[in-house]
Amino acid sequence: ASFNALNQMVQSAMGTLQAMVDARSRKARAAGSAKPPLFKITFSLQSVDIVIQPPVNEVNKVLGRLVRSMVESSKAFVRWMDGTCIEAPEQRGANEDDEPVVFTFYWDVAANPSVIKVMLTLNQSIQRAISGVSRYAESWRRQQSLWKTDKASVLDKFAAKDPPAAAYEEKLTKYTRMAADLAMQARDVDQEFVRVSCHALASSVRDEALGWVRAISASMRSIDMAALSSVRERIRDSDRALHARPSTLEELKAVLGLIAWTRSESMAMELKYADLEERFRTRVLFAQPADAAAACAEYDDACTVRGAWLELVDEADR
Structure with missing residues (x-):
C-alpha cells in the first residue's frame, strides 16, 4: 500500500x-x-x-x-x-x-x-x-557582424573603390531597414513555458545598426566635402582668372584657353555637381534626427555649386 x-x-x-x-x-x-x-x-x-x-x-x-x-x-x-x-x-x-x-x-x-x-x-x-x-x-x-566588425576598416576598403552614390545608398538602406526590423523585434517571445525578453538586446543591436548608418554617412561625407571643396576652388580660381585684365599676349592666351575649357567642360561639370547634389541628398535621407539639420544645411550649400558654375559659363560666353 x-x-x-x-x-x-x-x-x-x-x-x-x-x-x-x-x-x-x-x-x-x-x-x-x-x-x-x-x-x-x-x-x-x-x-x-x-x-x-x-x-x-x-x-x-x-x-x-x-x-x-x-x-x-x-x-x-x-x-x-x-x-x-x-x-x-x-x-x-x-x-x-x-x-x-x-x-x-x-x-x-x-x-x-x-x-x-x-x-x-x-x-x-x-x-x-x-x-x-x-x-x-x-x-x-x-547578426554579430554588426557589433564585432571593425567599421573603420571595412569602410576604408569600401571608400578606396570610389563607389558611386547608389552604392552608398544601398548600404545605408540595408542598415536602416535592419534597424527598423530590430525595433519590431523588441518584444517578449514565448518558447514553450519560458518567456524570453529581448527588449534590451534588440535596443543594443538596433543601436549597432544605426551606428553603421552613421559611420557610412561619415565616410561618405568626408569624401563629398573634399570633392565639393575641390570643385568650388576650381570655379573660384577660374572666375578670378576670367576677371583678370591680361597685360601680355601670354596672359591673353591663358584667358582664351580658360574660356574654351569652361565651354568644353560644361557637360562634365554638370554631371559632377549633379552627382554631388545626389550624394548630399542621400545623406539627408538617411540622417539621424540629431544630424538632420546639419545634413540639410550641407545639402543646401552643395546646391550653390550649380549656380556658381552657370555664372562662370555666362561670364565665359560674354
Whole structure:
C-alpha cells in the first residue's frame, strides 16, 4: 500500500508539472488557450557577447533537479522490516568513511516503468523549451557582424573603390531597414513555458545598426566635402582668372584657353555637381534626427555649386 501510494504521489506531482507545461506549450498558444509562461529569461548585449540571464545551462540544471526531486522525495519514506512496522535501520559499510545505506522506497519508485515514462515525457518538454531558447539566441548571434566588425576598416576598403552614390545608398538602406526590423523585434517571445525578453538586446543591436548608418554617412561625407571643396576652388580660381585684365599676349592666351575649357567642360561639370547634389541628398535621407539639420544645411550649400558654375559659363560666353 505504501509503495502504491508513493508511486501515485510521484506521478501526480510530475503530472501536475506536465500539465502546467502543456498549458503553456506551442499547441496551447495555437489553440488560443495558453496560460502565461512560468518564468522569464532576459537577453542582453554586453561587450561583444549576447548574455542570457539566467544562463540556459543553469535553467536546464534547475529544472532537471526539480524533476529528480519529485522522485527523490520517496527517499524520505524508509522501508519497514519484514513482518513489522519498524523502520529498517541504516546499514554502515566496513569503513567509517562510507555513507550509511538507508533502505527506502526510492529505488523501487525510480524503477517503476510508469514513473520513468512520465519523467521522460516531462524531460522532453523541458528540453523543447531549452532548445527553443537556444535557437532563438542563435538567431540573434547570426547578426554579430554588426557589433564585432571593425567599421573603420571595412569602410576604408569600401571608400578606396570610389563607389558611386547608389552604392552608398544601398548600404545605408540595408542598415536602416535592419534597424527598423530590430525595433519590431523588441518584444517578449514565448518558447514553450519560458518567456524570453529581448527588449534590451534588440535596443543594443538596433543601436549597432544605426551606428553603421552613421559611420557610412561619415565616410561618405568626408569624401563629398573634399570633392565639393575641390570643385568650388576650381570655379573660384577660374572666375578670378576670367576677371583678370591680361597685360601680355601670354596672359591673353591663358584667358582664351580658360574660356574654351569652361565651354568644353560644361557637360562634365554638370554631371559632377549633379552627382554631388545626389550624394548630399542621400545623406539627408538617411540622417539621424540629431544630424538632420546639419545634413540639410550641407545639402543646401552643395546646391550653390550649380549656380556658381552657370555664372562662370555666362561670364565665359560674354
